[in-house]
Amino acid sequence: MTVTPMHFVIFAAVLFAIGAAGVLLRRSGISILLGIELMLNAANLALVAFGRIHGALDAQVFVFFVMAVAAAEVAVGLALLVAIFRKQQSIDVDRLNVLRW
Amino acid sequence: MLDLLWLVPALPLAGAVVLLAGALRFKHRTTTVVGVSSVGLSLAAALGALLQYVGTHGGIFVQHLFRWISAGDLTIDFSLRLDALSAVMLFFVTLVGFVIHVYSVGYMHSESARGYARYFAYLNLFMFAMLVLVLGANLAVLFIGWEGVGLCSYLLIGFYFEKDWCASAGKKAFIVNRMGDFGFLLAIFWAFKVFGTIDLAGMQQLITVDPGKYAAAATPIALLLFVGAIGKSAQVPLYVWLPDAMAGPTPVSALIHAATMVTAGVYMVARTNFIFALSPTALLTVAVVGGVTAVFAASIGLAQNDIKKVLAYSTVSQLGYMFLAAGAGAFGAGIFHVFTHSFFKACLFLGAGSVIHAMAGEQDMRKMGGLAKHLPTTYWTFVVATLALAGIPPLAGFVSKDEILGKVFAAGVGDLNGFGSVYLVLWMLGLAGAFMTAFYMFRAVYMTFHGEFRGGHEAAHHLHESPRSMTVPLVILAVGSVVAGFVGIGKALSFNLDINLFERFLHPVAPALEVEHAPTLAGEWVLILISVAVAVGGILLARRFYLGPEAFRRPNALAQRFPTLYTTVANKYYVDEAYDRALVRPLAGLARFSWKGIDTVAIDGTLNASAFFTEIAGDLLRFVQTGNVRNYGLLVLAGALAAAAWLLL
Amino acid sequence: MVTVVFCLAVVVGIVSAVVALSHRSPVVNVLSLVVTLFCIAVSYALLGAEFLAAAQILIYAGAILVLFLFVVMLLNAPEEQPAKEPRPFQRAAGLLLALLAGAGGVAVLIGIQVAAPGVQVAGDARAIGRMLVGQYLFAFEFISVVLLAALVGALVLVKRKH
Numbered sequence: 001m002t003v004t005p006m007h008f009v010i011f012a013a014v015l016f017a018i019g020a021a022g023v024l025l026r027r028s029g030i031s032i033l034l035g036i037e038l039m040l041n042a043a044n045l046a047l048v049a050f051g052r053i054h055g056a057l058d059a060q061v062f063v064f065f066v067m068a069v070a071a072a073e074v075a076v077g078l079a080l081l082v083a084i085f086r087k088q089q090s091i092d093v094d095r096l097n098v099l100r101w
Numbered sequence: 102m103l104d105l106l107w108l109v110p111a112l113p114l115a116g117a118v119v120l121l122a123g124a125l126r127f128k129h130r131t132t133t134v135v136g137v138s139s140v141g142l143s144l145a146a147a148l149g150a151l152l153q154y155v156g157t158h159g160g161i162f163v164q165h166l167f168r169w170i171s172a173g174d175l176t177i178d179f180s181l182r183l184d185a186l187s188a189v190m191l192f193f194v195t196l197v198g199f200v201i202h203v204y205s206v207g208y209m210h211s212e213s214a215r216g217y218a219r220y221f222a223y224l225n226l227f228m229f230a231m232l233v234l235v236l237g238a239n240l241a242v243l244f245i246g247w248e249g250v251g252l253c254s255y256l257l258i259g260f261y262f263e264k265d266w267c268a269s270a271g272k273k274a275f276i277v278n279r280m281g282d283f284g285f286l287l288a289i290f291w292a293f294k295v296f297g298t299i300d301l302a303g304m305q306q307l308i309t310v311d312p313g314k315y316a317a318a319a320t321p322i323a324l325l326l327f328v329g330a331i332g333k334s335a336q337v338p339l340y341v342w343l344p345d346a347m348a349g350p351t352p353v354s355a356l357i358h359a360a361t362m363v364t365a366g367v368y369m370v371a372r373t374n375f376i377f378a379l380s381p382t383a384l385l386t387v388a389v390v391g392g393v394t395a396v397f398a399a400s401i402g403l404a405q406n407d408i409k410k411v412l413a414y415s416t417v418s419q420l421g422y423m424f425l426a427a428g429a430g431a432f433g434a435g436i437f438h439v440f441t442h443s444f445f446k447a448c449l450f451l452g453a454g455s456v457i458h459a460m461a462g463e464q465d466m467r468k469m470g471g472l473a474k475h476l477p478t479t480y481w482t483f484v485v486a487t488l489a490l491a492g493i494p495p496l497a498g499f500v501s502k503d504e505i506l507g508k509v510f511a512a513g514v515g516d517l518n519g520f521g522s523v524y525l526v527l528w529m530l531g532l533a534g535a536f537m538t539a540f541y542m543f544r545a546v547y548m549t550f551h552g553e554f555r556g557g558h559e560a561a562h563h564l565h566e567s568p569r570s571m572t573v574p575l576v577i578l579a580v581g582s583v584v585a586g587f588v589g590i591g592k593a594l595s596f597n598l599d600i601n602l603f604e605r606f607l608h609p610v611a612p613a614l615e616v617e618h619a620p621t622l623a624g625e626w627v628l629i630l631i632s633v634a635v636a637v638g639g640i641l642l643a644r645r646f647y648l649g650p651e652a653f654r655r656p657n658a659l660a661q662r663f664p665t666l667y668t669t670v671a672n673k674y675y676v677d678e679a680y681d682r683a684l685v686r687p688l689a690g691l692a693r694f695s696w697k698g699i700d701t702v703a704i705d706g707t708l709n710a711s712a713f714f715t716e717i718a719g720d721l722l723r724f725v726q727t728g729n730v731r732n733y734g735l736l737v738l739a740g741a742l743a744a745a746a747w748l749l750l
Numbered sequence: 751m752v753t754v755v756f757c758l759a760v761v762v763g764i765v766s767a768v769v770a771l772s773h774r775s776p777v778v779n780v781l782s783l784v785v786t787l788f789c790i791a792v793s794y795a796l797l798g799a800e801f802l803a804a805a806q807i808l809i810y811a812g813a814i815l816v817l818f819l820f821v822v823m824l825l826n827a828p829e830e831q832p833a834k835e836p837r838p839f840q841r842a843a844g845l846l847l848a849l850l851a852g853a854g855g856v857a858v859l860i861g862i863q864v865a866a867p868g869v870q871v872a873g874d875a876r877a878i879g880r881m882l883v884g885q886y887l888f889a890f891e892f893i894s895v896v897l898l899a900a901l902v903g904a905l906v907l908v909k910r911k912h
Contacts, residue, residue, distance in 0.1 A: 003756045017852025022771030024844030030776050052797045060799050061881045068893045072900030078821045079904035093730045100728025
């Protein structure tokens, strides 16, 4: 079996699903952010694979930018987490429910 | 001068606009100048145009003002048409209109400046509408004038709108009129569909070229046109508004409900005579309605005690005669009666106004009496006009009414369109009506002007002759009632000398339908003598009943002998009550149901219900906001998947 | 050869991903994710994006996840306690959606059937560098602003009120 870029895309889809499950099912803020990171990486992988299919280098440049943005987002997300921890002494996101009906 | 034809309707319009634009704040003198001079100048322009027209010897002058509607096949121009028929109408409409405007100056003197200005503004507006009606070159322009006079009638009848019954009378006039207008509109639409044009000249041309093609459509069109005429000219069954219209100021009754507006129906039938001529059924209908109305209204007039109501029913009755003539194919004779009637009926109304003015507003004849010595000019002009109305030679009413009866009889004898017997019956009804007319009019004269004054001391002191501004018009109109007949002296009267200028003048546009077997000269003279005898008989009977020391004894005895008959007639045969029960109450009920049932329940209910459901939906939807971050994440992912699916699939 | 490496990367990647998101200890989670990201870097290399593979390890594994570790240590993040209010709907729906995402994605992709072996493009630093300062110069510069914004935002968020 030759490994075509499609295989990588399928791999990326699976990783994305795992990441999504993690975001939705875990209560710890850290875990949620980890899940988000995983999803982003899965997307990046898919992007590179597609770039390979079409022979365009633009995909890789795009991935580069996505990585940069992901870094920024992680920084802010963790800062948020720290601020929340200071407030409620726990990183359980289920405790953040003031904006309910 | 003919080019200035447009000035004739335009000047009164300008007068009305100025008076209304001045926000009715002009003082009496300004209003008088504006209101009367506009009509006076219009009269001058009309006379100028007429003088020039007469010189053309029977031509048709059309003045195209502007293109009004241009939509596909439909082109309607706002054009004025001056031919023999509209010339006649133009003449007496402007003349009588001007005279009545002058009369109004004195009569309406006691109104507030605002009311005075309002009156003249509406009256000027009426003149504009009536002139547009008369001069219209196509059915659309005619209809504009038609609706306009209806509007002004409403405004003027309800002039004293603070009084409920006056406002109601105005509404009644407008609504009943509207019912007739519906028929007229349908006729216009149908005519457009059949002829492709509603221009009078155009339609006439098409019919002349190929009458057979349009014969079938002519009947419904003519009947629908006549429905409009029934409404406007107060024939049975749409006459009920005219007696109530007496709620308006008396000059209004004189101008609108005697001389001009109500004759618009007759004018319209004469205008479209080429359509009616194609349909014997329609002609017969016109004649029958006219004849029945003539007698019916006259019978009601026998028992009325309000002087204006007597004149109102008399007007309805006389209009019936005009339609009777038209239905017998004698369009010229009908218009001739319109012409003469305008003089003597206006004179009668203005005279009544003079009497009411002297009686400080009282209109019940039972409270009058012996006014002849206090109001001599009024009395004499009133008597002259009454004689004319009753049909006594050589006054105008005699000439025209006799012409009508003669033509109807000729139609009966000559078996016009195969309905000879009907026309003969109608002739007899016409005679009966003439008897009643003479009777009730002289009853009115005797009750009002003769005998002892029955009104009480205070009123007696107030009795005085009217000012010159009111008596001069009376004299002018009385003179008209005498001489107007001379232009239309029929063949028989003139012993076969063809000096009927009127008929000859109108012949190009409103030719009378010819009958075979016209009555002989001797036969015609017998008819004349019969109708004069009938009229004189009516006068004598009235004299017996209402004059002298035995006055009122016989009629009161008769009334007691036949109480139900008397009350029925006195209550106008309960027609208004019947209408109320049959039409007004169901409609009011429908309106109430529409309000309470449909508007409140259905429409408001629907709105309230939708608001209610929105509330409930909101109540339910708020549970989506759990405040839980993971739930929101779930929703975000679900939405993203949905969008992706929609994009990819 | 490539196949073997690929399969290895896939297996290790998936296993460590599952561990990263299910283990109760936060440190284990982070370190597992490092492994997953390493596998992804391998995938990049297999796809011919060498620069990205290197960047992945440098930035992600090296910087971002280290940051995670710092925060975990800082907060002394506890192990996840059992939930106070069990949310069965969330669990079920979450699992379902994730599966859907994955399965759906796979199905669609198989359906698209782009089975081309791929075109070799040079994924080296020089080529990418050329694109960065050429076609995507504006984005490149703007990224710095984004990073600045993130920096400032993070500082503001953790500032203690005095």
